[in-house]
């Protein structure tokens with residue numbers, strides 16, 4: 001692969017997202033780009049910052065703890081990886097958004113710790129929409145009690161749903177998976193009487209279809225930073 005700069009990659013991805021959102025009759029600001037900086041160095045993350053990127057995603061707490069304090073304070077950090085109960089405090093300190101809530105107990109723990117830390121993270125419920133055995137996240141049925149419980153939480157805002165599609169999916173299946181997450185969101189909004197505006201779906205390989213299906217956040221690493229080694 002020829003070396004292309006992070007700045008050029010970012011410009012390309014932003015243009016694609018804007019064009020796709022426009023084609024789906026959505027406004028230019030309808031989709032937020034989260035640059036997934038996992039495994040990249042602080043210097044490379046800085047390149048993205050210099051190119052105007054402010055939202056960054058990490059899937060490991062250790063990397064979040066390392067990077068968040070070293071980038072300028074106007075960055076917004078998104079925890080997108082599996083959550084461990086004993087790491088919630090550190091996540092709440094560093095991340096404004098948590099995409100990977102998968103139990104009522106975890107939701108309550110985030111709420112309690114956010115109160116102690118004087119924070120109010122926005123959280124998403126991660127749904128395994130494809131049913132693939134290796135994917136994390138709850139079943140569509142299990143999402144409802146979590147969203148319902150969020151109404152009792154005073155120190156977090158449950159803002160929507162997140163999913164990951166299987167890596168080798170055909171386009172027709174990707175449309176089905178992402179469309180299903182949107183429909184589930186609509187159902188949960190009326191069943192629980194709350195607003196769930198955010199749909200975090202789409203990665204480097206499938207974000208175009210995710211945007212067409214209504215993604216409000218895409219989590220993109222490889223298309224911005226290049227392929228990760230050993231991942």
Ligand SMILES: *Cc1c(COP(=O)(O)O)cnc(C)c1O
Nearest residue numbers: 036059080203204219220221222
């Ligand atoms: C790594 C990761 C991404 C980004 O994947 P790319 O294919 O590199 O764009 C998105 N979401 C989650 C949860 C991830 O772990």
